Structures are given as structure tokens and as C-alpha cells.
Amino acid sequence: MVSNKIFIIGLPRTATTSVCVAMLGLGFKTAHNAYTQNAFTEAEVLADTPVFCDYQQLDKHFPNSKFVYLTREKSLWLPSIKQLLQRMIVNLQRSDGGFNPYLKRCYSEIFSPLSVTNIAEDDFLLSCYERHQQGVLDYFKHRSKDLLTLDVSDEGSYESLLNFLNVEQLDENKRGFKLINMGGKVKAWQDINNVLKIESTNKGRIDKILY
Numbered sequence: 001m002v003s004n005k006i007f008i009i010g011l012p013r014t015a016t017t018s019v020c021v022a023m024l025g026l027g028f029k030t031a032h033n034a035y036t037q038n039a040f041t042e043a044e045v046l047a048d049t050p051v052f053c054d055y056q057q058l059d060k061h062f063p064n065s066k067f068v069y070l071t072r073e074k075s076l077w078l079p080s081i082k083q084l085l086q087r088m089i090v091n092l093q094r095s096d097g098g099f100n101p102y103l104k105r106c107y108s109e110i111f112s113p114l115s116v117t118n119i120a121e122d123d124f125l126l127s128c129y130e131r132h133q134q135g136v137l138d139y140f141k142h143r144s145k146d147l148l149t150l151d152v153s154d155e156g157s158y159e160s161l162l163n164f165l166n167v168e169q170l171d172e173n174k175r176g177f178k179l180i181n182m183g184g185k186v187k188a189w190q191d192i193n194n195v196l197k198i199e200s201t202n203k204g205r206i207d208k209i210l211y
Contacts, residue, residue: 005062006165008047009055010070011110011132013080015152016047017189018177019070022158024194026167032189033200035102040211043198050210052132053106056139061211066165069136071151077129078122085111085119100206152177 006028008019020032023045031043040046051058055067085107091098092107092114108114111128118124140147148164150157158176162169169175180188 005043005058005065006045006068007051007055007058007062007065008045008068008070009052009136010047010068010072010150011052011077011081011129012048013077013084014070014072015177015180016052016070017180018152019068019150019161020045020047020189021180021192022161022177024192024196026162026165026169027196029196029198031198031200033103034198034210035100035201035206036199037207037210038202039198039200049103049106053109055136058211059139065146067136067140067147068161068164069133069147069149071133071149073151073153074126074129078125081125081129082119082122085125089114089116089119102206102210 006023008016010016010019017032020030023030028044029042030045031039031047033048034040034043034046034051035049059065059067085092088099088107092104098104110132111119111125136147148160150160152158
């Protein structure tokens, strides 16, 4: 097992939930989104917000961690992220509530400038994807042992993850990545019941300081 955290730093709609479910199957305490100190303390694997946005700060705060950057074929990612953002945009931009401030900040930074017009444009979304990707590759340029780039649809991707983490899958029935949150659905994680699942909030409450 790894000695510190494993951060899944792919953007939304790159199979973060599928990877988190696989990590549960490998015996890791896993948080998909993390908005409390407890989540960052207890979880061994963390994904989504604020991780895909704050990976550089997390790297400094949790030295010797591993990072998994998820990619997806752009022709598949574009319609999926576009649908997600169009559903989220109102609550992302509300000043009187909506989503929590961590989620708002991460989406506003990654998809900047965030607007109804921009999120409808493929070229804009691709530029956001490529900017984030280049940032990850530049940051880990000389640290290949700390970063795994993974497309879960590729043959052998699951074995690549096992090798990267130096773990062995003992239960053959749990091998591989399950297809989750298909057809625009994004709430499958909420329905997962597993003792290793770490909640992202404290009964809906978030902390002012996360780590």
C-alpha cells in the first residue's frame, strides 16, 4: 500500500467516480469530493473538488503522495461536460446560495471565464481541458514516479493502476472499472454504501479550513 494520499486529479466527466469505486474495491478509504478536515484526514484516496483544482497545494501539504490524472477522448468528454455545466451554471453563479464555495471556486477557476455563452462552445471547453492537462504535465514533468496518466477505456488501464500503486487485486470479481454515471447522471456515488466510503461533508456542513 502507498504511504500517503492518492489524489485523482482528472476533470469532471473523466471517470472519477468509476476510479473511486475501484479504489474502494482495492481496500482504500475513499472520498469523492472533500469539504472537511476529516475527509482529508481519513481518506486515503480523494477525487473531484477541490482536488482537480488544488493538486499543487495538496502535493506540498501531503508530501510523497501519488497522483492519477484521468483523460478521456475529447469527442466523448465534450458533450458530457457541456451537459453537466449547463445543469450546474445557475447554482455555480448564485451569490445567494447554490453550491458550496469550494465547488464554485474550482469550477470558476478551471472553466474561466465561466459564463452561459462560454460553456456552450466546444472550443472554449477544449481550451479549458488542455490548459488543465498542460498544467498537470508541466508540474509533474520530472516526477514520472508520482503521476499516472490514465484513460479508463484503454485496455490494460486497470492493471496500470495496480502497478502504479503497487497493490494486488485478490478478488477477481472486483477487477476493472465499472461504467458509472452514464447518460448524464452524476449522483451514483451518493448511493454507494461501503464502510470505506468517506463522506465529503459533516452532515451537509463544510469546514473553513480543509487541510
